[in-house]
Structure formats: C-alpha cells, structure tokens
Amino acid sequence: MKFLRYFIKSLIRNWMILFWGIFFVGFWLFLGAFVWSGSFIDSVKNLEEIYKQKAFLSYTASWYSMCVLMGFSAISTTLAGIIYNSTSALPYLKRFSRLSPEKYYTHSLIGVSLMTLISSFSLLIITVILYGYRLKSPVYPQNILLLSIVSLFGGLFYYSLAFVISIVSIVLKSPRIREFLGFLPLILTYGVGLAQVNMSLNKNLIYASPINCVLSLLSSAYYGSSVSNEITKTSITDPSIHLSNLYLFISLFLWICILSMINIIMLRRVEEMKLEEGRI
Amino acid sequence: MIKGYHIQTKRKGICVLEIRDLTVEFKETKIISEMNFELKDEKVVLLGPNGSGKTTLIKTLLGIIKPSKGKISIFGEDIEKIKGDVRVSTNLEEVYRLLYSINVYELIDLYTYLKGNNIFYALELVKEFNLEKILRRRFYNLSTGEKKLIFNILSLCPSSKLIILDEPFENIDPSKRKKLSEIISDLDSEILMSTHELDVLRYFKDWSLYFMVEGRLYGKVTPLEQILGSYLTVKDTKDAILKIKAKNKILSITKNEGEYKLDEFYNLDKIYEVIS
Numbered sequence: 001m002k003f004l005r006y007f008i009k010s011l012i013r014n015w016m017i018l019f020w021g022i023f024f025v026g027f028w029l030f031l032g033a034f035v036w037s038g039s040f041i042d043s044v045k046n047l048e049e050i051y052k053q054k055a056f057l058s059y060t061a062s063w064y065s066m067c068v069l070m071g072f073s074a075i076s077t078t079l080a081g082i083i084y085n086s087t088s089a090l091p092y093l094k095r096f097s098r099l100s101p102e103k104y105y106t107h108s109l110i111g112v113s114l115m116t117l118i119s120s121f122s123l124l125i126i127t128v129i130l131y132g133y134r135l136k137s138p139v140y141p142q143n144i145l146l147l148s149i150v151s152l153f154g155g156l157f158y159y160s161l162a163f164v165i166s167i168v169s170i171v172l173k174s175p176r177i178r179e180f181l182g183f184l185p186l187i188l189t190y191g192v193g194l195a196q197v198n199m200s201l202n203k204n205l206i207y208a209s210p211i212n213c214v215l216s217l218l219s220s221a222y223y224g225s226s227v228s229n230e231i232t233k234t235s236i237t238d239p240s241i242h243l244s245n246l247y248l249f250i251s252l253f254l255w256i257c258i259l260s261m262i263n264i265i266m267l268r269r270v271e272e273m274k275l276e277e278g279r280i
Numbered sequence: 281m282i283k284g285y286h287i288q289t290k291r292k293g294i295c296v297l298e299i300r301d302l303t304v305e306f307k308e309t310k311i312i313s314e315m316n317f318e319l320k321d322e323k324v325v326l327l328g329p330n331g332s333g334k335t336t337l338i339k340t341l342l343g344i345i346k347p348s349k350g351k352i353s354i355f356g357e358d359i360e361k362i363k364g365d366v367r368v369s370t371n372l373e374e375v376y377r378l379l380y381s382i383n384v385y386e387l388i389d390l391y392t393y394l395k396g397n398n399i400f401y402a403l404e405l406v407k408e409f410n411l412e413k414i415l416r417r418r419f420y421n422l423s424t425g426e427k428k429l430i431f432n433i434l435s436l437c438p439s440s441k442l443i444i445l446d447e448p449f450e451n452i453d454p455s456k457r458k459k460l461s462e463i464i465s466d467l468d469s470e471i472l473m474s475t476h477e478l479d480v481l482r483y484f485k486d487w488s489l490y491f492m493v494e495g496r497l498y499g500k501v502t503p504l505e506q507i508l509g510s511y512l513t514v515k516d517t518k519d520a521i522l523k524i525k526a527k528n529k530i531l532s533i534t535k536n537e538g539e540y541k542l543d544e545f546y547n548l549d550k551i552y553e554v555i556s
Contacts, residue, residue: 002393006382013381088374091343095362096369097394 003099007111012118014082020074021119025067026126032063033130041135051235053137058235060131060139061222065215065231066197067127068120068151072214073189075116076158080182083108083166090267101267105260109159116155117148120218142224146245150217153252157210160259161185167266200230206243210255213248220245295320295356296442296470297341302350304333304340304495311336312495315350319442319470325484325504326474328492329548334474335372337492338446341472342370354442366396369440371431371448384422384430385415397437405433405463409456425451432460436467445473449480458483476547482508493526493551511538512545514554527555 011017037059044055093099124141131139141147162185169178192211195201206212206229219231226242228234234242297319304312311333328334339345341352343359352359354368376387388406392399406412409429414422422430432448448464449457461483464471473484474492481489481504489504490497499522501507506521513532516523520532531551533542540554 002390003378006379006386006390009386010379010381082380085380086378088344089376089378092370092372092375093378093394094364095343095359096365096367097391098364098366098396099394100364 003103004107004111007108008114011111011115014078016078017075017115020078021071021115022122024074025071025123028070029063029067029123029126029130032067033134037134054235056131056135056137056139057142057223059232060127060135061141061219061227061234062197062231063131064123064127064141064222065218066193068123068154068218069189069193069211069215071119071123072116072154072158073185075112075119076162076185077182079112079159079162080165080169080178080185083163084169084178084182087166087170087267102264105163105264105267109156109260112159113152113155116158117151120147120151120154141222143221146221147218150214150221153249153256154214154218156256157214157252157259158185160256160263163263164259164266167263171266196230197232198230200233203229203243207247207251210252213252213255216243217245217248217252220248296354297472298351298353298356299341300351300353302337302340302352303348304336304345305348310495312340312347315495315497317490317497319472321470322502323471323484323487324473324500325481325487325489326472326492326497327476327478327481327489327548328474329476329551332476332492333495334476334492335446338370338372338444338472338474339374341444342368342372342375344372344374366439367441368444369395369435369437369442370444370446371428371435372444372446373427373431376431376434380420381418383416383418384411387419387430388415388434391434392437395434395437396439401438402433405436406430408459408463409433423451425453428452429456429460436463440469443467443469443471443473445471447475447477448473449475449477476549478542478545478547491522491524493524496525498522498524506535507533507542510535510542512540512542512551512554513538526551529555531555 040059044052047055090101090104094101124147128140165181165184169181189211192209193215196206196212196215201212206216216227216231219234220227223234225239226245228237228242295318297317299315299317302312302315303310315337326334326337336345340347341359343362354362355365376391379387379390382390388402389399392402406415411426411429414426419427428448428451432445435443435445445464448460452460457480461480464473465483485505485508486503488500488502489507490499492498501522510521511534513534514529515532516530517532517534520534522533524531524533532538
C-alpha cells in the first residue's frame with residue numbers, strides 16, 4: 001500500500017498534472033461560460049422555462065464533459081513521460097524487491113483513477129459556479145454517482161493508453177517518437193472529442209471510440225439522461241435515437257481490459273529489450 | 281559507526297554471483313565480451329576507466345539490460361527466474377526513478393519497505409552523514425552528491441547479502457568519502473563495487489580487485505593492497521602482477537619499477553592518455 005500512497009502523493013504534487021489537468025482546463029470552462037455563450041443564450045431566450053432549463057443543462061454538460069476529457073488527456077500525456085522513465089526501475093524491482101509488475105500496474109491504475117476523480121470533481125465545482133452565474137440558473141449535475149464512475153473509468157482508460165504509449169516508445173527505442181506519441185492522447189481527444197461536440201458523428205463510430213464513450217457518458221451523467229450523437233444538440237433531438245449508455249460502458253470496459261492485458265504482458269517483457277540509449 | 285545490523289547468514293563456499301560467457305552488445309559494438317566471473321565469500325573492487333563497461337555490467341547483473349549471450353546466476357539461481365529476492369541491493373540511480381514528485385524521506389520509506397527493511401537503519405545513516413536537513417526536500421532538487429549518498433544509504437540495508445555498488449564515491453565530498461568507505465568495509469555482505477578512482481583503494485586493502493578495460497575483465501589481484509604503490513608500463517614485461525590489453529597495446533602492472541606510478545593517477549581514465 002505504500003507504493004499506492006506515494007504514487008497518489010506524487011501525482012497530487014505534480015504541477016504539470018495540476019496545471020494542465022485542472023487550471024488550464026478551468027480556463028477553457030471560463031471561455032465557454034463567458035466568451036462563447038452569447039449566441040447560445042440569445043438562441044434560447046424565447047423558449048419556455050422548462051425547455052430553457054434543459055438547454056442550459058445540455059450546454060453546460062457538453063462543455064463540462066469536453067473539458068474533463070481535455071484534462072484527462074493532459075494528465076495522460078504527462079503520465080506517459082513518467083511511466084517511460086520509471087519503467088527502467090521495474091526489471092530490477094521485479095527481481096529484487098516486493099514490487100511485482102502486476103502490483104505496480106494495478107496500484108498505479110488505482111492512483112491515476114483517483115487523480116482523475118479529483119480532477120473531474122474540481123472541474124465540476126468550477127462548472128457549477130461559472131455556468132450557474134452566467135446562465136442565471138442552477139446547473140447541477142443530475143447523476144453524481146454515474147459521473148464518479150465514469151470519471152474513474154475514464155482515468156483507467158487514459159492511464160492504460162498512456163502506458164501503451166510508453167511501452168511502445170520503449171520498444172521503438174526512439175526518444176523523438178516518444179515525444180510525438182506522448183501527445184497522442186491529447187491529439188486524439190481534441191480531434192474526436194471536438195468532432196462529437198460540433199458534428200453529428202456516426203453512432204457506431206462513437207461506440208467504437210473509447211474517447212467518445214467517455215465524453216458521451218460524462219455528458220449523459222451531467223445531463224441526467226442519454227445523449228445525442230452530437231452532444232450539444234441533446235436537448236433538441238428525439239431521445240429514442242440517443243446513444244445507449246450500456247453500449248458505451250461495455251465498449252469502454254472492453255477497451256480498458258484489452259489495453260491492460262497488453263500492458264501487463266508487455267511490462268513483464270520490458271527487461272527483455274536490449275540495451276538502447278533512449279531509455280538507459 | 282553503526283554496527284550489528286547485518287546478520288551473518290553467509291554459507292561458506294556458496295557462489296553468490298556467477299557470470300558465464302557474458303556478452304552485451306549495442307548495435308554492432310560489444311560493450312562486454314565473453315566475461316566469466318565468480319563472487320564467493322569475498323568483496324571485490326572493479327576498477328576501470330570511464331567507458332570500460334562497468335555500469336553496463338552492473339545493469340546487466342541487475343536485470344536492467346538483457347545480455348546478448350551468456351548466463352548470470354545470483355545465489356545459484358538464473359537471473360531470468362529470480363522474483364522478489366530482497367537480498368540483492370544497489371546504488372544505481374535508475375533503480376530509484378520509480379516516482380517523481382516525492383521527498384527524500386518518502387523515497388527512503390518507500391524503498392526500505394519494498395526491500396523489506398526497517399527505515400530506522402537508513403535514517404541512522406542519514407544522521408551519520410548529516411543529511412537530516414534534506415529529508416523533506418523533493419528528491420529532484422538534491423545535488424548530484426546528495427543523491428548519490430542517498431542511493432548509497434539505500435543500498436547498504438540490512439537485508440542485503442549481495443551489494444552491487446556503481447561508483448559509490450563519485451561526487452561525494454572528501455569528508456564523507458572516508459566515513460562511507462568505513463561503513464562499506466564494515467559490512468558483512470558480499471560486495472561488488474565499481475570505481476574509476478584510484479585514491480579510494482587504500483580503504484579496501486584486503487579486498488580483491490579486477491581491472492575492467494574495453495569490456496574485458498583482468499585479474500584477480502588479491503589482496504588489492506599489492507596494487508597500491510605499483511607501476512604501469514606500456515609494454516609486456518615478465519615480472520608483471522597483471523597484464524591488461526587496451527587499444528591493441530599491452531599494459532603491465534609491476535610492483536617495483538615501471539614507467540608511471542599508479543598512485544599518481546587520480547583516476548584510471550589516465551590510462552588512455554598514457555597509451556596515446
């Protein structure tokens with residue numbers, strides 16, 4: 001348990017994670033609330049109160065979910081670097097200490113999930129305050145339990161992804177490729193995440209993409225019911241054609257399992273890679 | 281001086297470390313060439329200039345680098361099969377890179393736990409080296425010498441029966457070198473210690489010594505006291521204690537006379553200057 005305790009401590013104290021995972025994303029939330037909300041507020045001002053309330057919630061949910069995802073991806077990018085450096089200790093620790101690769105992986109997975117939970121709750125507080133003030137209406141999340149579960153699962157997914165990237169970087173033995181691959185969670189999240197915010201994506205594509213699964217589930221937890229394939233239009237689309245939370249969860253769970261299996265297998269083989277200057 | 285923590289569990293005659301035909305290559309270059317070595321009831325200094333392959337050898341012994349060829353056994357077990365054996369410790373930096381933003385106390389607490397030790401012994405050593413003031417500092421903020429001392433302290437733990445030290449005196453200030461050498465000398469464990477510094481040898485007169493040059497081992501010289509005050513000659517001489525091959529030349533280490541007095545070399549990197 002000491003490893004888990006210190007792993008969590010090291011994450012909480014990491015300014016890169018705190019800045020890019022919470023403060024920077026908090027700035028995006030501010031932009032969504034005060035800079036880009038003008039046309040949205042104008043478009044809903046003549047709606048009946050009940051529909052207006054739904055539109056406010058949908059708007060806030062889409063901004064919150066996208067920003068949380070951006071935070072997770074920033075944490076994941078920082079983690080990829082940390083994992084890359086720490087893996088050189090693992091072949092030794094596996095042989096000559098009480099820490100096994102499985103224990104290292106599962107404990108760090110738990111640690112990162114707790115960190116993403118902290119990140120998503122910090123952003124939740126910022127969102128409720130900023131959007132509630134701007135929209136002059138309470139915009140509380142409708143399903144806190146689901147939000148917490150999705151945050152934990154999001155953390156599991158992004159950590160598994162960061163781990164795969166680190167292991168691939170070690171296999172490829174190129175520091176330059178590592179630098180590029182390290183940004184992959186960020187690039188993918190901005191790409192596919194913003195696509196779902198602004199476009200009507202194919203449903204199957206969303207089910208297949210773990211990043212879109214996290215985005216849709218977070219938005220759904222905030223909004224209180226299933227969301228549309230274009231999450232900003234959830235409140236004005238027919239609920240019968242909305243995404244299924246069950247399918248989204250199954251897809252995300254399968255992705256985490258597949259990535260974790262790859263990671264544990266590869267982690268056992270890290271020491272079998274020959275001498276290379278990039279890591280050693 | 282802290283004494284009495286190391287419990288004598290050595291069984292006489294057991295080969296603690298055995299290396300057979302070990303070769304480590306990087307791309308086309310051989311870093312270590314067909315090396316054979318045994319460590320049995322003794323403490324050994326591995327002396328070699330920078331770039332001779334000492335650290336690569338240590339990394340290979342610890343499983344961090346996979347050898348291209350050969351076999352390594354520790355306490356009679358193939359290194360490939362070893363799991364959770366806390367009897368082996370090291371001061372190698374890579375091993376302590378597990379977490380980033382933790383302070384010195386936390387690093388000591390974590391690693392003594394992972395190695396099955398009581399933190400008390402490590403903290404006593406911290407006190408001995410007057411390092412209490414750095415305990416709450418982030419590890420990455422320490423100087424190179426302070427880091428090295430902490431790695432040394434963590435490697436000198438009571439559960440260790442085989443201690444593998446990589447340049448333990450590098451960047452350590454002179455006042456602490458003597459204290460460190462006394463602590464290392466007093467340990468009951470088997471020790472393999474690499475260094476390129478000749479001035480520290482006087483603290484380990486009764487140890488055995490191997491030279492390592494261009495990935496090959498030469499020796500052993502036991503006790504290493506024989507080397508102190510000896511001479512180096514760039515040619516093959518009959519009365520040499522030891523002959524070393526470097527850059528296609530034969531270097532002879534002789535007792536009474538020779539071209540260069542070894543004691544006048546601060547470190548073994550000077551060998552390359554002498555050859556050229």
